[in-house]
Amino acid sequence: MAERTLKRAGITGLGMSFPERILTNADLETMVDTKDDWIVERTGIRERHLVEKGTPASHHGALAAQQALDHAGLDAMDVDLILVPTVTPDMTFPATACVIQKLIGADKAWGYDIEAACSGFIYALETARAYVESGLTRNALVIGTEVMSSITDYEDRNTCILFGDGAGAVVVQPVDPADGGIIDAVNHMDGVGVKHLHQKAGGSAMPPSAETVRDKLHYIYQEGRDVYKYAVRGMANVALEVVERNGMQGADVDLLVPHQANIRIIEAAQRRLGLQDEQMAITIDRFGNTTSASIPSALKVAYDEGRVKRGDNVVLVSFGAGFTWGASLIKWCID
C-alpha cells in the first residue's frame, strides 16, 4: 500500500464549453407570453446557449475537461478520478463520468456522478478536495455539465426563460500550501426544499409511463417564489460563514463566484458581504442558469479576463434544489 501524507488541494486547470446556438429573450417572446424587459429585470438573463437536440451532457463535458487538462499541463492518462456533477446525465446509469472517461481517454481513472443540482459543482469540488488532501488521488477532474434544455418545458414561461446548457471543468491536484489552494468549505442541505424544486417523474418514486410524458412530469417543476426566498438567505449566509470563520471579511474577498440562478439573488449576496461590482463574477446575462456548470464556467470566464490572480481570495458559492447550498474559499495558486 502506498504511503499517504495529508496534502493541500488546489485548482490547477480550468476549462469550459458551450454550444454555439443561442436562444435570446427575443426568441422566447415568440415562444411564450413573456417580454425581454421582464426577463432582464427579474432574472438578469439576456440569452442562453442551447445544444442541438440529442447532444448529450458528456459532449460539452468532455470538451471542457480536455481544456482543463491542457491548462493544467496534464495528459488524460494522468487522471485518476473523474467526478461529474449533473442533473442531466446522458443516462440514469451508467454514470456520465464513464462516458467522459472514454471520450477523453482517461483510461486509468475511476469516478462517478454527483447529483446535488445547482450545488453539484461545490459538493463535487469538496469531494475531490477530500480525495486529494488524503493522498488517495493526485489528479482529479471535476466536470459540471448540463443539458438543461432536455428537461425544460418550452411552453412554461416560469422556467423556460431561466436555463441554459454548457459545461465547466477544473483539475484538482496537490499544491504547496505556501502557494494557496482550497482553504476551507462549508456545505449544507435541507430536504424541506424537495417539494419546491424537482423533476416529478422518471425516478423510482414515479417511474416513466405514457401518462407521465402526457402530463409533462419529466420537466423541471419549480415554485420560484419559495425557492427565491430560501436562495437569497442561504447563499448570502453560507458565503459569509466561510469568509468569517477564516477571520476574513468582504473586503478581503477578491472575487465572489456565485451560482448564476438570478441576478437578484446574486446581488443580495453581494450586498450582504459588502462587495463592489469588481469583486463579482457574473455570467448570467450570457448563459442563464446552467446548474452545475455555472460556477466553474463563471470562474473560467473571470480567469480568462485576468480577474483571478495568484494569491487572490476567491469564494465560490451555490444554492440549489434539495435544498443544497455551500461555499468554498480558495487562495488562487496558479498564474
Ligand code: UT7
Ligand atoms: O438554480 C437553483 C435554484 N433556483 C433559483 O434560485 C430560482 C429562484 N427563483 C427565482 O429566481 C424567481 O422566483 C423567478 C425568476 C423564477 C421568478 O421571478 P419572481 O419575481 O419570483 O416572479 P413570480 O414567480 O413571483 O411571478 C411574478 C409574476 C406572475 O404573475 P402574477 O401572478 O403576479 O400575475 C407570473 O405569472 O410574473 C409572471 N411571470 C412572467 N411574466 C412574464 C412568470 N414568468 C414570467 C415570464 N414573463 N417569463
